[in-house]
Amino acid sequence: MTDAPQVNGNSLSHGTTRLGGLLAGHTQAAPPLPSPGTTGLHRPGPGPAGDAGGAAGPADVGVAASMPGVLPVGWEEITGLRQLVADDIDVLRKERRAAGSPLREQALEEAVRGRVRARVAEWAQQWSLEHPPLTAGELERVRTEVFNLLFLAGALQRVLDRPGVEDVLIDGVWMYIDSHDRPRQRVPSPFATTGQAVEWVNQMAAASGHGERQLSYASARVEFDLPDGARVAATLLTEDVVIAIRRHVLEKAGLAELVQWGAVDPLLAAFLSAAVKAGQSMIIAGDMASGKTTLMRALGREVPARERLATLESEPELRLNFDDPGLHAHVLAFRTREGNGERDAAGRVNLHDLVPVSLRYKATRVMVGEVRGEEAVAMLEAMIAGGSGSMCTLHAKDPQSVVDRLMVPLARAGLSDQAAYRLIAAAVDLIVYVDRIDETDLGGREHRFVSHVWEMAGRGEGGGVALSPVFAPGEEAGEERAVPTRTPMSERRMRKLERKGFYRRWLSEYPHGQWQPMRRAGGAA
Structure with missing residues (x-):
């Protein structure tokens, strides 16, 4: 038949953020999650029902290395650097507003990158006085994590940038990743402690403009959006902190x-x-x-x-x-x-x-x-x-x-x-x-x-x-x-x-x- 149905649509979005794309030249691609049937890294102790847990095997090492929680330095170092860069940018914004030329988005990104490089360089010199010097790759990882914590989803950005990821749920020491067309993955949480997880939530809430609502035992739940549109809900009304992140892979699909x-x-x-x-x-x-x-x-x-x-x-x-x-x-x-x-x-x-x-x-x-x-x-x-x-x-x-x-x-x-x-x-x-x-x-x-x-x-x-x-x-x-x-x-x-x-x-x-x-x-x- 000559006049078959025609539909005009828009280009398919695979869910990666524009800012995430800008980082592609500065970060190494994360190895894929284990294929269906393989296990992630198990921490000691019993897992969820139906998951016996066990010792980590050779395949688990690659999984652990691909997760955002593996940093060359402690999390407190990353958050400290993040605060220094944020203070620098606040001063720059005030100066630019006073001069009548406020920072546009692209200029802001470049300014943040510059301040991240400068602050990490200063910090690395002091770090090397008491610790083994970091390699070039490790320094780049630190710079990336500081930038992510300012602009993106911080410790979870590498997971969210993976094609097909739709839902991520962190429940205590475990993280569950639901991806399109793949079985659910269970891997260790990127946060070593409850305090780190709560700190991440409050950092991201503040960056989203919802900083007036902080997650604490007095205010035990909070919801906000990440810069790429993903929706975050976090609560302390459970046995351990639970963070749920929902992404729409086909957000721009027609x-x-x-x-x-x-x-x-x-x-x-x-x-x-x-x-x-x-x-x-x-x-x-x-x-x-x-x-x-x-x-x-x-x-x-x-x-x-x-x-x-x-x-x-x-x-x-x-x-x-x-x-x-x-x-x-x-x-x-x-x-x-x-x-x-x-x-x-x-x-x-x-x-x-x-x-x-x-x-x-x-x-x-x-x-x-x-x-x-x-x-x-x-x-x-x-x-x-x-x-x-x-x-x-x-x-x-x-x-x-x-x-x-x-x-x-x-x-x-x-x-x-x-x-x-x-x-x-x-x-x-x-x-x-x-x-x-x-x-x-x-x-x-x-x-x-x-x-x-x-x-x-x-x-x-x-x-x-x-x-x-x-x-x-x-x-x-x-x-x-x-x-x-x-x-x-x-x-x-x-x-x-x-x-x-x-x-x-x-x-x-x-x-x-x-x-x-x-x-x-x-x-x-």
Whole structure:
């Protein structure tokens, strides 16, 4: 057929930071983590359940050397140097502001590098009076760690820069690394003591602008963002300090990249792109870590440039502030705000408050990062009252529970079942479900893909809502991903899609979609 679906996308980001790239010429590449089936370095004593622990073997030495905790000097030396450089830069900033020429980002980076080199050189001379002199490579490692602690994620940057790393969790003496398409890795924590871990958290929180909230036993939890957008949550409410870091590997991915990754096929990508352009309001549902936010972020890139899009989040994950407003929508990124104290609600702004606020700034669409509470009512009302094309994500453990899961926050907000069903039926056009199959423990890979797309078909006979499947798993062909069902869409919605470039005949001409073969563990493609 001549007019096959076409999708325009953006270049794929592999998750490395720009500043991290600048360090590439100054640091040696870290050796890869052990392949599936090998063990990391075990400290003495029992490990987690199912992990017997044991003595380190030859393979463990390479793992340990690749971890950020192996420094030629003590951590206190690194933090001391970091403070000296920070003081130098504060003085330079004040001087430049007084002269009317404040430091720009690139000039700031170069100034920091210069001060790091100078301070480390001075320190190395004093160090060598009482210790063996450091080699050139060891001095470069010290310079890198000081720079990282100022600009990046400090002791963890080398781990976060590895391709595919999505989640890192430090629990006491162990660090757990979750990467795309790889089994979970367990390696020693880069921090030798709880004090070092807490100090790292507070250093990074201060650098992120959240320095007023420090991690301590009086204030036992804190959340903030790293410079590359990764989200950090740390707590002392557990037996030992726990630090969780979440990264979005596909932060800059559009629909074209999701096609390459197997999350959607070209037919489904064209359908969803047209639905966004046509102003179809949709809910993107799925289980944890299934790719809901990644899909909604990609769909946000399809919003026409003439529109203004408001993103409402408690944690900044969408990050749709585009560099070229001529190609993408104007984005207003709203965030919730905590109260003035642990028990003080004064100054608190939640997602429910943000929905009407965003509409006052002439936002034509609203995107809510995740609907959990009473903001569900405001979100659905915004979809009805002019926010056509709005989107939100919703946690649902299986496709059949999406509507029931949405009913929970509506009931908590005081709506009766009938009122809630009427609101859902009037507000939502499409429901998209993202599924996940993890076979990394079987030697396979992790599959994340859209499995269902339903059209809202009004009220059901039993008083609920009626959903019409537009895409569903192709059970007859053994396909677990979404393929056309040939169920007719409402004529009004289909005409809107056609005006945005989607041909209805594609749904019948591609009965099995355009998916590439899925390679499952233990079987051929």
